[in-house]
Amino acid sequence: MSDRDAPEFRLRLVFGPDAMIGPGKAELLERIRATGSIAAAGREMGMSYKRAWQLVETLNGMFREPLVERTRGGAKGGGAAITATGEAVIAEYRALEAQARNAGAPHAARLRGLLRDIPGRT
C-alpha cells in the first residue's frame, strides 16, 4: 500500500468454480514478466516451483490463449514470457482493482472510522 492509512483492497473475480483471478495470480504474472522465469517469480512470492507452475497451468487453461509461454524447453529454470493475452489480463485486472478502490474509497473510509485503533496506524 502506498498510503499507510488506506486499506488494501483484495479483489477476487469468480467467473466459475475453476475460473477465478485475484491478487495472487496477478502478482505472479507480473513477477514472471519482471523476472522472465516462473521459478524466480514463485520464489519471490515464497511459493514452490510446483505451486507456481500449477498456477500458470490453471491460468493458461482458463483463457482462450495462454498467458505465459515457455521461451526455452527443459526443466526448472526455463525462461518464461507473458503473451499479449497475458498483458491484457494483467492490465484489465489492475484497472479493475484501481476502479474498485476509487469507487469504494468513501465506504472504506467510513469503515476505517469505525475501527478501533490499530497498531501501526497513525
Add this chain to the structure above:
Amino acid sequence: MSDRDAPEFRLRLVFGPDAMIGPGKAELLERIRATGSIAAAGREMGMSYKRAWQLVETLNGMFREPLVERTRGGAKGGGAAITATGEAVIAEYRALEAQARNAGAPHAARLRGLLRDIPGRT
C-alpha cells in the same frame, strides 16, 4: 449472483494484520441478523459454533463498539443481535461492494471475453 454471466466480486478490505473484512464476515453478520443466533448463522454457512463465535469475537474486537451482542447469557443457542455499529458495518461493506462491482464492470466484462468457455456459461 443475480446474473449468471456476471462474475462474482469477492472483496476483502485489509486495514491491518488482524483487521480485515470480507464476504465471509459480512455474510455471517447478515445471517446473525436474520436468525438471531450465532449458532444458527454459523450452521447455515457450514461453520462450527466455535468458528462462528471466534469470528464474532474478532469482529467485536476490531471495531470501537461491538457489532454483535448476546441477548441472553448462557451456553450454545443464546440469542444474538446486531448492534447499530454492526448495521453500519454491514451497510458500508455492501455499499462498497456494489460500488466496486459497478465501477469494475467494464474491465470484468473484458476479462470474461478473454476466458475460454466455462461449463454452465451460456
